[in-house]
Amino acid sequence: MGSHHADELPTPTTRAGRDGLSALLARPGKAVVALDFDGTLAPIVPDPDQARAHPDAVPALAALAPHVAAVAVITGRPAGVAVRHGGFAGVPGLEHLVVLGHYGAERWDAATGEISAPPPHPGVAAVRAELPGVLDSVGAWQGTWIEEKGRAVAVHTRRAADPQGAFEALRAPLTALAGRHGLVVEPGRLVLELRPPGTDKGVALTEYLRGVGAEGVLYAGDDLGDIPAFAAVEKLRSDGVPGLLVCSGSAEVTELTDRADLVVDGPEGVVRLLAALAAQLGSARSA
Structure with a gap:
């Protein structure tokens, strides 16, 4: 492989994070990769209506998705808006993608292209x-x-x-x-x-992981709204489910940076990490 250095996986700085990454690589079919949208897959822009996924995000997700149990995008935005801004619809390889919108109150499945909302509490x-x-x-x-x-x-x-x-x-x-x-x-x-008590990304992530029977998780986020998801992964780890916490960008939300196992350079870094994971899992499968 000529571009081997481009596919190098960064090493998490914590023991729990290294365990989380090892578990994902060892049993990818039982692992979920979950990501926030704004600031994680899409660069932050002054006008939220202009936010679009990083140009390499969809190719990286499409390369990674077939190797893992599922890829989930968890956002406070309506599911349909995240799907449009992400360019997630009708992408080969992304059949296992779900978008959990409104902090989990809505769900879009790539397999059907439909948005569902759970019945009232x-x-x-x-x-x-x-x-x-x-x-x-x-x-x-x-x-x-x-x-x-x-x-x-x-x-x-x-x-x-x-x-x-x-x-x-x-x-x-x-x-x-x-x-x-x-x-x-x-x-x-x-x-x-x-x-009902407020839904947040932690509740949405925990319920989704339980629903698919996940035995490992990677979660990437960049903002205060992602703290409940970080807390959910920490709780899962204490219950024996390995997890890797990734912070997109290091400058703004120090509380997230301090709790992350891996800090990457914004959406560009997130996309590189996804691509490196896809490459490693792809070469392992073909080996």
């Missing part, structure tokens, strides 16, 4: 059924109204005789009702919204 229906009785028991039924939000339900006190008094009277009982069904109360202006 079962606690929402349970709370909806019990709400009238709770409002009744508090004596705050007069003038309150219930707003259906599909994935959440809200109680407004604006029309009550004493809006602020009704709001204060309902806060504790609604918090207790939400808690019994795994929901949280988000207070607003004379409104109490009962909704």
Whole structure:
């Protein structure tokens, strides 16, 4: 191989990271490569609508994807936007790619090209059924109204005789009702919204890895929103699932840099790492 130096895999600086990389190389078919989009696969630009994946990102992912259990892009953006900005649709080799959008509330599968959203949290229906009785028991039924939000339900006190008094009277009982069904109360202006606890990249990553039965993971990110995913990988490692944490770029989020096993030079470095992994797994398979 003439360009052997270009395919050199960097060595993680931590013991856990070296173990994570070794596990990925030893059992790639059981490993998931998960990546943030903005700042990790796509360079950060002043206008987020202009963000596009690094030109070498899709070729590197397409070379790597056939060797691993799956490649997942986890982003706060809507799944469809990340697919468009990434250029992920209809790429040979990327049939195993999934995009988890809205922090995991949406999922796009390359195999079908379809976006799916999970059914609403079962606690929402349970709370909806019990709400009238709770409002009744508090004596705050007069003038309150219930707003259906599909994935959440809200109680407004604006029309009550004493809006602020009704709001204060309902806060504790609604918090207790939400808690019994795994929901949280988000207070607003004379409104109490009962909704599932916030999804984040850690929850999305953990659920996805569990769903595919992954025995190893590489996660790459660059920003504060990626800290829950880093924490999820650290938790998996403490449970015996090897993982490698990669930070894209070293300047801005020191908390991420400090927890990473490997710091690379932005999306350019991420893409080089993916290409090197693909090359190593490809030569191992053909050996």
